[in-house]
Amino acid sequence: MTGEELEGALLRIDGHGYKAYKAIAGCYALDDGLTLFVDHVQGDPFAAPSKLRVRVDAARARLPALGDTDVRRIAFEDYLARRVADAVERRPRGGRGSGRSGEMSIDAGGQIVLQRTSVVLTDDWVEARIYVGLPGDGRRVLGRQAAEILCRTLPRIALGALCADSFEEDAARRFVDCVDNQEGLREQLAARGLVAFVGDGAVLPRASGASDRPLDRERAVPFVTPEALRVALRLRNPLATDAGTVDELHGMAIPEGVTLIVGGGYHGKSTLLQALEHGVYPHVPGDGREQVVTRGDAVKVRAEDGRHVASVHIRPFICDLPLGRGTDEFSTDDASGSTSQAASIVEALEVGSRLLLLDEDTSATNFMVRDARMQALVSKRHEPITPFIDRVRELYERHGVSTVLVMGGCGDYLDVADHVILMRDYEPHDETQAARRVAAEHGTGRRSEAPAPMELPASRAPDARSFDASRGRREVKIDARGIDRIEFGTQSIDLRGIEQIRVTSQTRAIAHAIHLASKRFMGGGATLREIVDALDALFDREGLDLLDPYHAPGRHPGSFARPRRYEIAAVVNRLRTLRTRRPG
Ligand code: ADP
Ligand code: MG
Numbered sequence: 001m002t003g004e005e006l007e008g009a010l011l012r013i014d015g016h017g018y019k020a021y022k023a024i025a026g027c028y029a030l031d032d033g034l035t036l037f038v039d040h041v042q043g044d045p046f047a048a049p050s051k052l053r054v055r056v057d058a059a060r061a062r063l064p065a066l067g068d069t070d071v072r073r074i075a076f077e078d079y080l081a082r083r084v085a086d087a088v089e090r091r092p093r094g095g096r097g098s099g100r101s102g103e104m105s106i107d108a109g110g111q112i113v114l115q116r117t118s119v120v121l122t123d124d125w126v127e128a129r130i131y132v133g134l135p136g137d138g139r140r141v142l143g144r145q146a147a148e149i150l151c152r153t154l155p156r157i158a159l160g161a162l163c164a165d166s167f168e169e170d171a172a173r174r175f176v177d178c179v180d181n182q183e184g185l186r187e188q189l190a191a192r193g194l195v196a197f198v199g200d201g202a203v204l205p206r207a208s209g210a211s212d213r214p215l216d217r218e219r220a221v222p223f224v225t226p227e228a229l230r231v232a233l234r235l236r237n238p239l240a241t242d243a244g245t246v247d248e249l250h251g252m253a254i255p256e257g258v259t260l261i262v263g264g265g266y267h268g269k270s271t272l273l274q275a276l277e278h279g280v281y282p283h284v285p286g287d288g289r290e291q292v293v294t295r296g297d298a299v300k301v302r303a304e305d306g307r308h309v310a311s312v313h314i315r316p317f318i319c320d321l322p323l324g325r326g327t328d329e330f331s332t333d334d335a336s337g338s339t340s341q342a343a344s345i346v347e348a349l350e351v352g353s354r355l356l357l358l359d360e361d362t363s364a365t366n367f368m369v370r371d372a373r374m375q376a377l378v379s380k381r382h383e384p385i386t387p388f389i390d391r392v393r394e395l396y397e398r399h400g401v402s403t404v405l406v407m408g409g410c411g412d413y414l415d416v417a418d419h420v421i422l423m424r425d426y427e428p429h430d431e432t433q434a435a436r437r438v439a440a441e442h443g444t445g446r447r448s449e450a451p452a453p454m455e456l457p458a459s460r461a462p463d464a465r466s467f468d469a470s471r472g473r474r475e476v477k478i479d480a481r482g483i484d485r486i487e488f489g490t491q492s493i494d495l496r497g498i499e500q501i502r503v504t505s506q507t508r509a510i511a512h513a514i515h516l517a518s519k520r521f522m523g524g525g526a527t528l529r530e531i532v533d534a535l536d537a538l539f540d541r542e543g544l545d546l547l548d549p550y551h552a553p554g555r556h557p558g559s560f561a562r563p564r565r566y567e568i569a570a571v572v573n574r575l576r577t578l579r580t581r582r583p584g
Pocket of ligand 1: 219
């Protein structure tokens with residue numbers, strides 16, 4: 001059908017009961033090379049807005065060929081989604097209906113770039129997935145306003161945002177190149193024996209605790225590379241600067257091994273570590289962290305008392321609990337600070353992380369260290385904990401697991417560090433040699449307490465029956481409540497301890513990915529590691545459209561952004577109904 005026919009239909013139902021909107025579900029040729037799909041129509045103006053897609057044919061859009069690799073295509077899609085979001089923001093807003101009448105949105109924006117479902121680019125067309133609140137006056141259709149929105153505003157937004165005519169190709173190319181460069185930098189880390197890189201001049205601090213945007217340039221102290229840790233990495237796409245074109249980037253290398261970030265309180269230690277945590281994702285141009293990249297297997301681990309733990313082998317860190325309780329398959333519904341941190345480390349290793357990020361601010365003191373005096377007072381027989389300080393070298397030397405640790409308060413760690421970065425007035429200094437001297441001159445007097453060598457954990461096999469997503473009459477009731485809570489069937493899962501989830505659409509994707517995995521991948525005793533492998537392969541192959549179980553192929557799939565395997569596993573591990581078996 002055509003746009004005129006849609007307009008006619010909307011005018012005809014003007015004033016009718018709101019349910020009359022159901023009749024407009026379908027597909028409309030609005031303009032030359034421009035198609036509108038009305039996939040799902042809301043039941044009333046107060047309900048979740050309707051799901052629409054607008055598609056522009058390649059011949060009409062004539063987009064520049066920026067997406068020739070997966071990384072570049074995803075970056076370009078992200079860029080286009082931001083353009084649609086801007087156009088949605090700037091749209092003329094007439095009329096006043098009830099409830100969510102006239103609302104319009106697309107899932108886009110923020111400081112990081114992710115594979116999302118909101119814009120899809122193929123060889124034949126480009127499509128934006130949009131939400132629109134169909135206007136109603138109480139429960140009556142406002143057909144004239146609906147026609148204005150669907151037949152005029154939406155086409156203008158789509159053509160304005162998705163067509164080359166109204167398009168600064170340079171800005172798009174800069175965006176895509178910038179993201180591509182970050183992935184290119186990340187790719188060089190492993191071969192050069194590095195876990196992270198922080199470019200010269202990076203701006204790490206954020207505007208506030210509640211904002212991920214950069215602190216303004218007048219107040220932020222830009223990153224200065226300490227000479228001893230300087231490296232140059234190649235750029236895939238040369239950058240134009242005032243001083244000419246550059247094809248490599250200088251900055252601070254953090255090598256594999258054990259790296260301490262030390263320094264006085266408020267001197268920027270945690271800010272640096274947070275930049276590394278978020279450096280597993282590419283950032284948008286202008287973020288300040290476009291030249292901060294961390295190896296993709298980095299996992300931030302923190303203490304999280306009260307969390308659920310299901311059959312985790314925490315013996316390397318904790319053994320012989322009071323009253324003879326074992327820790328080979330440790331389960332609890334209410335972990336302590338130290339047991340939660342131990343479990344989170346073992347779980348990260350289980351699904352393949354080989355880089356741990358820890359901050360003293362969010363660690364359990366007794367998990368991190370037991371000093372000489374405490375060793376003298378409390379006999380090892382009565383202390384179940386093998387502190388992290390007694391495992392961190394073994395993790396690296398025997399298992400290739402590196403650690404970056406913020407530690408301002410406990411110098412005992414100087415003994416176990418390969419590299420020591422001292423933050424002073426937000427400027428990093430390589431103090432590795434000085435730290436060696438101090439360690440030699442001031443013995444700690446403590447003894448290593450590891451009772452036996454540590455092995456890396458075998459992966460557990462989750463029982464599919466642990467994943468009941470039903471609630472009431474609904475077979476599947478799953479939702480994200482903001483970034484750090486998932487409603488899964490009758491359960492509510494607290495994600496506040498999982499710090500590398502950055503947007504709510506990732507949370508939503510994780511919730512649905514877990515359900516999908518329980519249906520598809522958990523039958524034959526697959527391990528959690530195999531399950532996250534299978535999900536990654538599925539997302540690589542088919543994208544994220546298939547995550548919603550009620551989704552019909554070729555329709556608006558809802559808003560999902562790609563989560564990492566570590567965060568998917570972390571949510572599985574926090575499910576209070578989780579039961580697992582040893583594999584084999
Ligand atoms: P620490 O962990 O050493 O106690 P933080 O990293 O929490 O310190 O930083 C303390 C404060 O300094 C924060 O408000 C942070 O935003 C700010 N800050 C951090 N790095 C910089 C910087 N490079 N320039 C300006 N302010 C910064
Ligand atoms: Mg701190």
